[in-house]
Amino acid sequence: MNASKKKYLPQWFVHAFLWCALFGVLIYPFLLESRSIPPHIGIKLVMAAVLFYFNYYYLVPNFLLKDKMKTYIGISIVLILAVGYGAHNLFPFEGPKDFGPITEYMKERRGSRMPIRFSLMPFVTFGIPYIFAIMLRVYNELQKNEDLRRSVEKEKVQSELQFLKTQLNPHFLFNSLNTIYSLSVKKSPDTSEAIINLSELMRYMIYEADKDLVPLNKEIEYIKSYVALQRLRLANSENVYLKISGDDTGKIIPALLFISFIENAFKYGTDYDGKTSVKINLLIKEKSIHLYVVNKIGKHQAKSESSGVGLQNVKNRLNFLYPNSHELDIKDDGDTYEVNLILNL
Template sequence: MSIWILLYGLTFYPILNDERPIPSHVLPKLIIILVLFYFNYFYLVPEYLLKKSVLIYLFVSIGLLIIAVAGLNHFYEPKLPEDFFLERQPPRGYGYMPIYRSFVNLGIPYIISAILRMYVEWKRNENLRLSVEKENIKSELQFLKAQLNPHFLFNSLNTIYALSVKKSPDTSDAIVDLSELMRYMIYEADKDLVPLNKELDYIKSYIQLQRLRLSDSENVSLKITGEDRGRAIPPLLFISFIENAFKYGTDYKGKTYVKITLIITDVSVYLNVRNKIGIFREPTKNSGIGLQNIRNQLKLIYPGLHNLEVENDGKDYEVSLIIYQKQAKL
């Protein structure tokens, strides 16, 4: 509406300012422009152009413009001075100039209306595509988390089972630790982001649970540096790397070597997990579920904002992950 007010204002202001009468062709021209603009915008473009009927759209559009120009020139017929032909010949094509100007004056708004409607439709489709893509990513993340939780529970129950077989007095403590871990997974893991300090507490509890089942945990360490308050991170992002380290980090003598380092900066979180590879450890069919799961999550959550490196020389297995956080603060 404001565009039309501006257009009409620019059209009528010079005339009214000079106290000249409004030419008879101006008002019909503006009315025809309005009719063509909105008819093209609301009907022709959606009905033909957006449905790929380009030839029909062109024929109809050209036909409408010809009819409109013919009607407009019925109101506007330029008159030559009486002595015009006595002194000189009229310029070539003079009789066609009003028709040419009418085509330009009507055609430009007509074309603008088509471009505007196509842009609006493109923008609407782009927003719809982004919305669907976001929903698909969210659904896929929910699927990945649902896949990860049973995997984690299976490994944790194996830990408690090992303690119960040995009739360890730590079995009850392990069950309490597992209940705390499960509480976190139930109430926090379905969120997009969780406080980083809660995620770190979860990791500490998991490591404590693992220590209870190990016969030798002297070489198990967790080192965290940096400020975690007010920071946020997707839940369960690191646990698969740590799970795999404990699963394969015990050598043939029963000693476990797992070193975990977390460095928190203002713009990133760095995780390094290193473990010895047990000589008699053979990869199982499902051993790569957790790692592949996290790779998929990283691609979905941090596209272009993470770097994951995995090194395996047959003796040591090391994972280095750095995340450049899109949302560093809660």
Template structure:
């Protein structure tokens, strides 16, 4: 906000400097031998009226009692012409000249700059309030994103610890490796996911680790068929964006999965990304699919609305035997630059 105030001060100085130059130029071109004193008096009256009324508007802004404002305004109007009279070489020569110049400034110059000061105050207040509102909305969005992200971590950690507990209970040789994989996943979730965006290749590495950890539950060959098309290093996405979709695919699938039952496809084409996950529907969760995708889908929808407004689509298809979620994000590269520019602006 201090930066905005500095910009307004610079605008004020620039406009008053230009105004003084133009007034002096005009009076000098008219052959006025006293153009310097006349310019000084005229500009002094203008600045006095402008900033005195500007201060009065600031002091009485939002107050119910208007008596103080109207009394102050009357004082500004009546005293406004005096700076001009003080500098003018003839204004104080006789009483008639004094009244003549006083009335001229009171009726012409003073009302104009009272209005301009009011207009400047309204404009500055509008700009400051708009920027403050944008900052509050941004803070609210960041707070909600943080809350939504915090919902992801405990839910995922709870499921994963259950899996590792089973391995340890059975004294499975894969238990130490599972602990190391969990450490890698938590490192990504706690540290790397704090960034606004991460390379898609890193997010896919996180999903691969997750799939490897989940595979410990199954004796069959890999139950996830993961295929990635396109260049993932140059594509950036919000972290932890796909984990709920994949996690729910596991959750709402039958207890026994055959190799390749869960199909995950990632396709990067120019500046768009398509992520899809398909799983067979387990009979034991048929009643819980009133909200497609389970409890994680509302979370994903909120994050997408905050991170990629008007640049994404989320489609659901339930055939009764398979459940498919397709997420498409458009303008990924431009969205990354726009988000950085938005953060710098604020």
């Protein structure tokens, strides 16, 4: 249910790898031929870094990412040409070991033009980091936007879940007060016990139900108290069964996830005489929970527009909280109403 957070390489590591790689490319020819590394290699590296971060922190955010493509391309071409040309004239590329600097190499071949691979080297040296700056900054911006989208989506889901939960609380309270009212009208001696049960239920809803997850054993105690409260209301509760089996140790679930199905069973499983047929079976396995609720549909019960609010809420919560790890099967043949819910933990 909880998605693991993606972990990305730290930015300093990516930048350090880039500069180590570029430095390695620059000194490789000299190491290969056992020549001393020229001092201007470090200067070129600093120039490449200045160009890189100027592009990374200023040009890309202010031009490329703001749809000023033509301006960005124009500035980039001018910068690469200017820096590359300046580096080419200030620090001539060194040729093969047998010829020394490229200027000496050209003296041996008067009248010949400079090989293109030598003339393009400064532009390649500065152009590759420049392109990497574009790729890295654009990737970071895309990742930042994706993280922001996920954060907004998560907050949206949490707010919707909270809204659904607040809808359940008044619905439950309304039904419970009706139960106590019916007992008081009958002057039932069970009225005080019903009030105590309701206070325990409200205590759970106030102090536990506002949490994202609650221990399964507390949710089970809540269900037991609710069923006990309903039994007090009913004139005949012989056909009300609650069976809970399995080990609930260490298991956690979202609060108030099952109660809507149970409320619905009592609401529509009672006839004019107060006779109710409700069976609730909660089976707890190592990696799943199976809730089975079945009730006879009272002949006098007619579904109103608001009758399905609680069930629709819990369906929405299940889709939010267990998008690919639950199975919900509801059957209604007019005489009986069955709910089969399997949660994969």
